[in-house]
Amino acid sequence: MAAPGPRVLVVEGALRDNGGLRVSADLARRWQDLGARVRFLVLEDVAPDGPMFTPSEELDLRWGSDRVRRFRSSAPRILVNTLRQVRRADVVVSGSEVGYGLLIGWLAARIARKPFVVLVQSSLPRAVAAWTPARLRPLLTQVHQRVDAAICVSPGLVADVREVGVAPERIHSVDVGIDVAGTVEKVARTGGPVRSASGRTRIVSAGRLADQKGFDVLLDAVARVVSAGGDVELVLVGAGELDADLRARADLLGIADRVDFAGHVDDLQNRLAGADLFVLSSRYEGNGSLVLLEALAHGTPVIATDCPTGPRYVLRDGEIGDLVPVEDPAALADAVLAFLADPGPLRRKASGGPARAWDFDQGAAAVASARVLADLVR
Numbered sequence: 001m002a003a004p005g006p007r008v009l010v011v012e013g014a015l016r017d018n019g020g021l022r023v024s025a026d027l028a029r030r031w032q033d034l035g036a037r038v039r040f041l042v043l044e045d046v047a048p049d050g051p052m053f054t055p056s057e058e059l060d061l062r063w064g065s066d067r068v069r070r071f072r073s074s075a076p077r078i079l080v081n082t083l084r085q086v087r088r089a090d091v092v093v094s095g096s097e098v099g100y101g102l103l104i105g106w107l108a109a110r111i112a113r114k115p116f117v118v119l120v121q122s123s124l125p126r127a128v129a130a131w132t133p134a135r136l137r138p139l140l141t142q143v144h145q146r147v148d149a150a151i152c153v154s155p156g157l158v159a160d161v162r163e164v165g166v167a168p169e170r171i172h173s174v175d176v177g178i179d180v181a182g183t184v185e186k187v188a189r190t191g192g193p194v195r196s197a198s199g200r201t202r203i204v205s206a207g208r209l210a211d212q213k214g215f216d217v218l219l220d221a222v223a224r225v226v227s228a229g230g231d232v233e234l235v236l237v238g239a240g241e242l243d244a245d246l247r248a249r250a251d252l253l254g255i256a257d258r259v260d261f262a263g264h265v266d267d268l269q270n271r272l273a274g275a276d277l278f279v280l281s282s283r284y285e286g287n288g289s290l291v292l293l294e295a296l297a298h299g300t301p302v303i304a305t306d307c308p309t310g311p312r313y314v315l316r317d318g319e320i321g322d323l324v325p326v327e328d329p330a331a332l333a334d335a336v337l338a339f340l341a342d343p344g345p346l347r348r349k350a351s352g353g354p355a356r357a358w359d360f361d362q363g364a365a366a367v368a369s370a371r372v373l374a375d376l377v378r
Helices: 019-033 071-087 100-112 124-131 134-145 155-164 180-189 215-227 243-252 268-274 290-297 329-341 344-350 353-358 362-377
Strands: 007-012 037-044 060-065 091-094 116-120 149-152 171-173 201-206 232-237 259-263 277-280 302-305 322-324
Touching: 007 019, 007 071, 007 100, 019 037, 019 116, 019 290, 019 362, 037 071, 037 100, 060 071, 071 100, 091 100, 091 362, 100 116, 100 134, 116 155, 116 362, 124 134, 124 155, 134 155, 149 155, 149 362, 155 171, 171 362, 180 268, 180 290, 180 353, 201 215, 201 268, 201 329, 215 232, 215 243, 215 329, 232 268, 243 259, 268 290, 277 290, 277 329, 290 302, 290 353, 302 329, 302 344, 322 329
Parallel strands: 007 037, 007 091, 037 060, 091 116, 116 149, 149 171, 201 232, 201 277, 232 259, 277 302, 302 322
Antiparallel strands: none
């Protein structure tokens, strides 16, 4: 009889539906399939400012606090409950490189003398600046320097982790991605691709409506395309703090009738599969954006900003899709207009998208990261 796998505790702050949380939850489920005994600890049972993520029922979900109140008043209870869960684990994993989940998970792991791992899903300097109050940034850096292992979801993130001061032998890189087969099969199961009913060339983009995603630049580019005579429409999937600002910008640019702010949807894969063009306009990413990989899996033509730290790597220096400079609406508009004038070249690039997506299939990433955890336990 095989020995039981390591007891892994994955720590997250709250169930805010975002790419990072989906990655950590999916890896946790796959580690469980590989024999690990996994618990998924969420610090706060609060309604997030946006869609809530629902982990797989296969995961053993626990709460740091099931009382909805301000974090400051809940922190002692959360720390006690986290420490209780950490003592039962062999290794502790923070699903994010920032946030209270990282800080409390690290503190509890140190008290209990358990190995602590951080899953780095975004550029450390940018993530810290965007999501961490200034008073906590020095503390966060000290925690990063003291992790037992940092698992980067893309090779492009390794340099950032080294610069923080993590020893090279503690840094690992895996190509975290998507369930390619499941992504493609979902479209067939749920009615097929969703295509434009207007006859216009449909551009789809998706992500949290936040500064990182560069949707303001995308709107500016679409306005330039329309002004140049391009018959396009934009479907913007996602929710976030910039929703009102982006709607106002579209109205100011005179393209409100060309932009569908779809919000959070259940049929994203159908929309990606039915799009004429997918655009990634981000200022920075972690592994090149999961939705970029999903678009590639469907064979959808792609234009992406050459932002740190992943689209160039994912698109093989422009072999699988077109790359444009960051923060450059004119260059993005020119790329879209070139596609409208002759879609053939980009569609030929897109024909290699499904095979490229398989290079990032999540199964391989789960095996590689599980090996890191097992080595720490041994």
